[in-house]
Amino acid sequence: MNQFASGPVLLTGGSGFIGSHVRRLLQSRGTPVRVLAHHADADSDEVVWGNLADPASLRGICAGVTTVVHTASVINGSEEACRTVNERGTAALVAEARRAGVRRLVYVSTAAVYGDGVHQGIAENAVAPAPVSPTSRSRLMAESSVLAAGGTVLRPMFVYGAGDRWFVPAVAELARRLSARLAGGRARLSLISVHALAEAVCAVAQLPTARLEGATLHAAHPAPTTLAEILDVLVEEALVPTLADEIGYEQAVAELGQGMSRRLGLLGFDHYYDSARLWQAVDVSAGPGFLETYPHCAQWYREVISAALPKPASGPHAVHRPGPVR
Template sequence: MSGFSSGTVLLTGGFGFIGSHVREALGSRGTPVRVLAHRAGADATEVVRGDLADPASLRGICRGVGTLVHTASVIDGGEEECWAVNERGTAALVAEARRAGVRRIVYVSTAAVYGEGVHRGIAEDEVEPAPVSPTSRSRLLAERSVLAAGGTVLRPMFVYGAGDRWFVPAVAELVRRLSARPAGGAARLSLISVHALAEAVCAVALRRAAGLEGAVLHAAHPVPTTLAEILDVLAAESLAPAVTDGIGHDRAVAVLGAAAARRLSLLGQDHYYDSTRLWRSVDVSPGAGFRETCPRYAHWYRDALSTARPPG
């Protein structure tokens, strides 16, 4: 793997939802990108084979790399898969980066590591994480490997845009099945468009100033969005039925089943986070809010919602 410049970025998850947008954002800056993947992508990006679940396959992938951007995570897998990829795979990846002398590591995690409860504008050090799912528990342990190596962790909550198979599809499905707004739609939520998140990731990865080593940063639009506003936008774009009636948590669980309780609690209670530190640290803007930005993705969502339902 000789011949790569020290400015090369190794990107994991580079053909996934968030990672593909990070790859495009890095490319638009003229940054050399090496993507760790199971299979080749559809463009000219340099791809190296490797599997986070197989640490031996990671040997040598960081040679000549200046920055590691880690966006790959198992989201809906079982316990063993989450531990193998998110925890042990990240630990092996970080160890390989350290052996190769990689100068900067950036990991995209999730604010879901905070677990249950109402979260209203909390800062990064205000609440101790208490993850409740295998995905979140294993990603929190992944964070610890990154932070121990002096890396930077970004925690978005809900990410929307082209490629989103989790947030907008899940909201649309819940409303379709309930024909009502959970908790009347009053909950305030931290959202960020995938383009804004990708720009923030690139800004953290490529910034020359010190100060973010070993830091956790919330990645969200500075102004939370109410569930009611989200539903109004989705209805206006024909992405979800228009509903005005509210429904309480217990009644919603009775309609949807206990398996939906976690999703309902996330959407029916305040979950928004103070992202001041991120936006003060980078030279990019979070952009417009959901009402102005979501319509740009409406065509993609209409196609996606017509062919598939969200997991769960």
């Protein structure tokens, strides 16, 4: 049926980085939003209590909604924690949505499901997904449940903006620890502002249900951003020191250890994706790129990154290490 999924929305992850922006945008447009919550600080038109780690608690949560927007994920957890929430929790949520006759299901996944390698402007599934982390493996399995139900999957890579504690802070931390530009900063990366991603999620959620059924879409700004462009901004903001030297990937791994190889690989080599299909399908644009958008979230990053710096008055301390980029 060619119906618009414009009625009440059930939103998971409504207090998280991406989900909170989606929630505010939907509410600003007068869309009734029901937030799935398992703690007491949720704020919405309506809260429904449940936990993706407990499928029985999800029973009935989709009654009366036309759309489910699923942004909740365990990002930095053990294999079992990720499978419990991301894989099995998503499967249980999808089952509830199907039981309730939900017309539109949108899941925010990650382009990190493609795994390692140099990715240069590839289209959706132009290379076979080969996830290497518990987060990405379980999110790929979550995608399978959503797609089997006719839902739509969005795959952003690096998301930035107010609320980001993982991407730009991780870039700053690596730059400080290496005191050099990783691979000269030449890597081209797929970025999207959290505001643009929220716009895209809401647009997909409110498309006619016959469109994008069972589709997987990259979600990124059409023009990749180089690591050097990000580093230049951070240097200008005095959040990292001037970086006159460059360091290769292998040497960086040798200095920081194998535990950092995944993060160094993601930032040291090209990882950008063709997102034309998304922007052609929705009536919104990706907006300006990172350099134009950064000033709007500069204060957020000043506070978050500065708070992670060592405190000289308290003696030597290890630099705070934010969670993995993906």
